[in-house]
Amino acid sequence: MAAGLMLVVVMLLSLFLQYHWKRRHLYKLSMKLPGPPALPIVGNGLSFLCRHEDILAVISSLTEKYARPVRFWLGPHLFLYFSYAEHLEKILSSTKMAHKHDIYSFVKIYLGEGLITSSGEKHKKHRKLIQPLLNAKFASRHMETFQKHINILMEKLSASCDKGTFDIHDMIHLCFADIIGESLLGMQMKSQYGQNLDYVHASADVYTVGYKRLMRPWYHPDLIYNFTSGKKDQSRIVDISYNFIKNYVIKALYRIRTSKNDGTDIRAPLVDQIADLINKDNSIMNENNFIYHMYTIYLASEDTMTIITAVLCMCFGMYPEYQKIAAEEVRSICGETSGSISYDDFSKLSYLDMCIRDVLRLIPIAPIIARQPTEDFVIDDLVIPKNCGIVISLFEVHRDPKHWENPNHFHPDHFLPEAVRTRHPFAFVPFSAGPRSCVGKVLAMFGLKLIMVNILQQFEIEGDGKFPDIVLSCDITVRSLSGYNVRLKKRMWKK
Ligand code: HEM
Numbered sequence: 280m281a282a283g284l285m286l287v288v289v290m291l292l293s294l295f296l297q298y299h300w301k302r303r304h305l306y307k308l309s310m311k312l313p314g315p316p317a318l319p320i321v322g323n324g325l326s327f328l329c330r331h332e333d334i335l336a337v338i339s340s341l342t343e344k345y346a347r348p349v350r351f352w353l354g355p356h357l358f359l360y361f362s363y364a365e366h367l368e369k370i371l372s373s374t375k376m377a378h379k380h381d382i383y384s385f386v387k388i389y390l391g392e393g394l395i396t397s398s399g400e401k402h403k404k405h406r407k408l409i410q411p412l413l414n415a416k417f418a419s420r421h422m423e424t425f426q427k428h429i430n431i432l433m434e435k436l437s438a439s440c441d442k443g444t445f446d447i448h449d450m451i452h453l454c455f456a457d458i459i460g461e462s463l464l465g466m467q468m469k470s471q472y473g474q475n476l477d478y479v480h481a482s483a484d485v486y487t488v489g490y491k492r493l494m495r496p497w498y499h500p501d502l503i504y505n506f507t508s509g510k511k512d513q514s515r516i517v518d519i520s521y522n523f524i525k526n527y528v529i530k531a532l533y534r535i536r537t538s539k540n541d542g543t544d545i546r547a548p549l550v551d552q553i554a555d556l557i558n559k560d561n562s563i564m565n566e567n568n569f570i571y572h573m574y575t576i577y578l579a580s581e582d583t584m585t586i587i588t589a590v591l592c593m594c595f596g597m598y599p600e601y602q603k604i605a606a607e608e609v610r611s612i613c614g615e616t617s618g619s620i621s622y623d624d625f626s627k628l629s630y631l632d633m634c635i636r637d638v639l640r641l642i643p644i645a646p647i648i649a650r651q652p653t654e655d656f657v658i659d660d661l662v663i664p665k666n667c668g669i670v671i672s673l674f675e676v677h678r679d680p681k682h683w684e685n686p687n688h689f690h691p692d693h694f695l696p697e698a699v700r701t702r703h704p705f706a707f708v709p710f711s712a713g714p715r716s717c718v719g720k721v722l723a724m725f726g727l728k729l730i731m732v733n734i735l736q737q738f739e740i741e742g743d744g745k746f747p748d749i750v751l752s753c754d755i756t757v758r759s760l761s762g763y764n765v766r767l768k769k770r771m772w773k774k
Contacts, residue, residue, distance in 0.1 A: 309357055312349070312350040312359065322356075356668050364705040370669060377402075377653075385492050401568075403714075410718040424462045429733050432471065441767075447592050451585050456470040459577055463550065465548035490754040586642060593764065628728055637693055640678075640709065646753050650671070651669065739768045
C-alpha cells in the first residue's frame with residue numbers, strides 16, 4: 280500500500296518536473312524581463328480582477344512602472360506586453376505573429392473557426408476569399424440599403440429632438456443591426472421595429488459573458504465553469520446566435536442553388552456571394568465554417584460601428600467648434616438634406632474623415648490584441664520563444680504623448696496631412712495591420728461617414744463635459760460606462 284502510494288507520488292512529481300522542464304525557456308525569459316511579482320497558479324490574474332472601468336488604471340500602473348515589454352502571467356500563460364509603435368510595426372507585419380493566442384479559445388465557443396478566432400492555413404485561405412468581396416464596390420452598391428435603414432433612424436432621432444438629454448446608443452445599434460443584417464446576411468432584421476431583439480441582445484452579451492470567463496483563470500476548466508451561472512448564459516447565447524445565423528446561411532445556399540441569378544451579382548448580400556463560391560466549389564468551406572464566418576462578420580461590424588458613431592455624436596456635442604466645421608463641410612459637399620449624397624462625395628469629406636479617425640484613435644475597438652508566435656521571434660535583441668503570449672496595446676499607442684499633441688481629448692487636427700506625414704505609421708492602427716488586419720475597414724469607413732452625414736444634415740448635437748469625463752470600460756472592446764448622452768436640435772441652416 281505504502282509502496283503504491285510512493286509510486287503515485289513519484290509519478291506525479293516526475294510529471295510536475297517534466298511540465299516545468301519543458302517550460303524552462305519561458306521562466307528564463309520571464310526572469311530577464313521587467314514586470315510585477317506573480318503568484319503561483321494564478322500568476323498576475325488577481326490584479327486584473329477589477330471593475331471594467333478600472334482595468335485601464337491597472338494597466339497604466341504596470342506600464343508606468345516597467346519598461347517595454349512588460350511581462351505578466353495569466354494562470355500558466357506568460358504574456359509580453361508591447362505598446363511602442365516601432366514594436367507594433369514589427370509584430371503586426373510579421374506572418375510569424377499572425378497566429379491568435381490560445382486564450383481566444385474562450386471566444387471560439389461563440390465564434391467557432393470564424394475569421395477572428397481561426398489561424399493557420401484555413402484562416403489564410405478563407406480570408407483570401409472573403410476580404411476581396413468587402414471592397415469599395417460592395418459599399419457603393421449597398422448604399423441604398425444603408426440609407427433605407429438610416430432614414431428610419433432619422434425618424435426616431437427626430438422624435439427625440441428638443442426632449443433633453445438621452446442615450447443615443449440603442450437607436451444607432453438597432454439601425455446598424457438592420458443595415459448589417461440586410462447587406463451582409465441577407466436578412467430583414469427589422470430590429471428598429473422591435474423584431475429579432477433576442478438575437479440582437481444575445482449577440483451584445485457575448486462580450487460581457489466571454490470576458491468574464493477569460494479573465495478568471497479558475498473558470499477556464501469546463502469542469503468548474505459548467506456549475507456556474509455563466510455557463511447558462513454562455514449556452515443561451517450560443518443557441519440563439521448559432522441557430523439564427525444558420526437559418527440565413529441555409530436560405531442563402533438554397534437561393535443560390537435554385538435561382539438563375541448567382542451570388543456574383545455585386546448587389547447580392549455578402550452571404551449570397553460566399554454561398555455562390557461554395558456552390559461552385561464545395562471543398563472551400565463546410566456549412567459550419569460558413570455559419571461561423573457570417574456570425575463573426577455580424578459581430579465584428581455592428582457593435583464597432585455603433586460605438587464609434589455614438590462616441591462621435593458625443594464628441595460633436597462636447598466640442599461644438601469641430602461639429603460646426605464638419606457640418607459646413609457636409610453642407611458644401613452633400614447638400615443640406617439627406618438623400619442627395621453620391622458615393623463619390625465620400626472621398627471629399629476630409630474633415631469628417633479626420634473627426635472619425637480621432638474617435639477611432641480614442642476608442643480603439645480592439646484595445647488589446649493577443650498573438651502567439653509560431654516560431655521564435657526576435658525583437659530588439661530579445662528572443663521571444665514560440666508559443667509565448669504577445670499582447671499589443673492599441674489603446675496605449677493611440678494615446679502616447681510622443682505621437683499625439685492632445686492625447687486625451689477629441690482633437691481632429693491630429694489628422695491634418697502634415698501631422699500624419701510626420702507621425703510613425705503604426706502610432707494609429709485602429710483596424711490593426713498586416714495579415715490579421717480588419718477585412719471590413721472600407722465598409723466601416725463608408726458606413727460611418729454615411730450615417731454621420733445624415734445626422735449632421737438633420738441635427739445639431741449638444742452635450743456636456745469633455746472627452747476625459749467619459750467613464751471608459753476596456754475589456755474585449757472599449758465602451759462608455761457613463762452612457763452615450765446627447766441632446767438634439769433640428770438643424771436650421773443659416774442662409
Ligand atoms: C469601426 C469599425 C471597425 C473597427 C474599429 C474594426 C477593428 C478591427 C480590428 C482592430 C481587427 C483586428 C483584431 C485582432 O487582430 O484581434 C479587426 C478584425 C476583423 N474585422 Fe474589423 N473593425 C471594424 C469594422 C468591421 C466591419 C464593418 C467588418 C465586416 C464587414 C469587420 C470584420 C472584421 C473581421 C472579419 C476581422 C478578423 C480579420 C482576421 O483576423 O483575418 N470589421 N477589426
